[in-house]
Amino acid sequence: MTHLAIVGGSDAGISAALRARELDPSVDVTVVVADAYPNFSICGIPYYFTGEVAPWQSLAHRTSADLGATGMNLRLDTLATAIDIAGRRLEVRSASGQVDRVPYDELIVGTGALPAHAGIAGLDRLGPADGVHVIHSMGDTFALEEDLRAREPRSAIIVGAGYVGLEMAEAFVTRGMAVTQLQRGPEVLSTLDPELGALVHEELAGHGVDVVTGTTVTAIERSGTGLIVTGVRGGEPFTRTADLVLAVLGVRPSTELLERAGAALGAGGAVAVDDRMRTGIPHVWAAGDGIVTHHRLLGITYLPLGTTSHKQGRVAGENALGGDRAFRGSVGTQVVKVFDLVAARTGLRDRDAAAIGFRPLTTSSAADDHKRYYPGAHPIRFRITGDERDGRLLGAQLVGRRGTEVAKRVDTFATALHAGLSVDELSDLDLSYTPPLGSPWDAVQVAAQDWSRQFRSRTADASA
């Protein structure tokens, strides 16, 4: 019998465990989980704070009982502290401090990531007891909920305007709080071009969020009356105060366990693995937010996403049992709902593409989600990026009202990127149409045709 030990009870670890048990029900799988909340949907936490998800237990993708029923063993509240490579044993420490060793034939490490502090003074010292929060685990969730309940803060500053920051702005607004959202870059949701980020900005502002862009936060301090956030905006000192601060500044890979075992680090300081999820350490595999990301366009980068962690974990679980599956690569597909707007992206934007040697052309378009004569049609705004040399599709960004099927329209681009199609070939796709839900040329194709038109006129200019 193979003994498979897995470190990490989130997306990567549980996906690996499920895949191993699915492929070989005889394999003995032990999952070491740092807290008591394996397989929780961290992406769902903002909806617990909006009140849409209750109780918190329903955030579990699967309950511990569900997981146990698959035949895996869970060791909860247990920290993996060291890997004995030669002896193939994982050293673990329980909450009570008891040290134990878990023997393994194969080990998969999915230790994930930790909240980034972005060099902001105070974030290392201040915590929930001070009204300063991060939101990365169920522990963070309980701490924030307790603070909201106990102190009833009336105002919040959210430092960061990425996916989680925007979702939490919605949650705080829903709870009646005055929200200030601070963003370093020129526009919110910096994974979109500012032209589309501006639509998300409008949506936030329309719901009362005070969005302040172009602001570099340097410090958070506690005062008698609340929390003081200071920084620089437009070359001038900047100060805001609020009852509560939430810092959502992205993540950094949690690599300590593998680093100490001798694993090499790669892009973004994450653990280097090959496309089979091999760390290079014998019998040790890794997956999830702690490792580098193989990207079909960018090569090796660091782009931690839950969807990717699931795939990497599944690959690691298969290969640890002797399989030879490759992680076929991310294309960086992401989507977020912000109030009544949905924003999505996949692939590269103009500047990402130019930076690695593509010759990008990016065009803007708008196309209705369905035939305008049928009630409820709304325009979807697109940015399409393709290569001027060969017409290859490089990326797409979409923003539309909720209900315009933006989340699954971006999937058409993601699938086309995966398959290496050109922008022009999007018009060859046999996409579905019925007037209440589409158009004979789907909005996706209308945007692609706009790109092709501009591409052609450039080519014509160049040859003139």
Place this chain on the structure above:
Amino acid sequence: MTHLAIVGGSDAGISAALRARELDPSVDVTVVVADAYPNFSICGIPYYFTGEVAPWQSLAHRTSADLGATGMNLRLDTLATAIDIAGRRLEVRSASGQVDRVPYDELIVGTGALPAHAGIAGLDRLGPADGVHVIHSMGDTFALEEDLRAREPRSAIIVGAGYVGLEMAEAFVTRGMAVTQLQRGPEVLSTLDPELGALVHEELAGHGVDVVTGTTVTAIERSGTGLIVTGVRGGEPFTRTADLVLAVLGVRPSTELLERAGAALGAGGAVAVDDRMRTGIPHVWAAGDGIVTHHRLLGITYLPLGTTSHKQGRVAGENALGGDRAFRGSVGTQVVKVFDLVAARTGLRDRDAAAIGFRPLTTSSAADDHKRYYPGAHPIRFRITGDERDGRLLGAQLVGRRGTEVAKRVDTFATALHAGLSVDELSDLDLSYTPPLGSPWDAVQVAAQDWSRQFRSRTADASA
């Protein structure tokens, strides 16, 4: 200057004209249109009858003025009667009977299709004045509307339960009529497997439609009190009466003009063309519902769809000006909204695939459209067909509630089919995820993984 003549003012003809004018604004384009309604959205007619679309003019994709502004010339209410191949002239006859000749350098024919009668006696004689309708043109639409207005029929029999038949059932129900829907096959929407068609049947029944399957209609007669539809059901004679009959039995290609010019016919009795839309007659191209369909899996077949007509027309418009674009092929993607349900399909079903030499395996699945903990999640029901030999994706069928993004989820399958992916590779796709709109493994991937699981267990059985 090139003179391009186009016969047909629906999807294929107008797409060809638009493409030609887009690529070369110097080309002289004349579109000969049999009625006064160029570029009308025939697919939208049912929503005119539900009352959701008003006035009828809004069904135009573009107005005649819009079309004129692109620089094309429209000859409305004009019938193309003959092609003088040697002289490169198109003979036309106006509504007043005046015969004229339109000289051309290149000619594109998009004469479309005509309603099929399926051998039902009476359909050749009875018409709107008798309360017997088809619904294929704006003329049919006005005739039906006038009949509904004038006679206020309280009951209708719809013969046929395909896409238009189902949409018209909804329209008649919305107008307060008692609707009987007769279907020859064992289940409605025979382009889906009966297992999924049954869900659509339930939706119809739940809205009061009296659905009668397994019924072959043989005749429609007029009696003193209404219309009598007779046929055979389960070997027994079958009779129903109603105030109005709508026959929606699919279409047959309208080929007369090209046939008389010497064009060869192919699959389904449609005009044979190559993938460049060449008819074989010098300088004569064809596109739309009157021609055969190049299908990426089936080869050459007849599968008239508006989306395909648009693509074929665009190809013909480009090639008539000296281009060399191929129609890259249909995969048979279709979607329909029936009350609050959406049903979609792409590719082949088990029996279609088996009939042409694939070795299909088809599996059923259900997966939520988004994370269940977030409000409003609904299951999507899937049927996935792949080839047992190499795992290639052959087709997918989906049924879900409106709002579950079924219409654009089928597009992921359609894109994967276009690219020739395997079912297993669907799990490699980087599809979008946010809890209100998806899952870390999208529903599409959950269904694909169910297929792969069954595929694997069969392979294991076979090798045991």
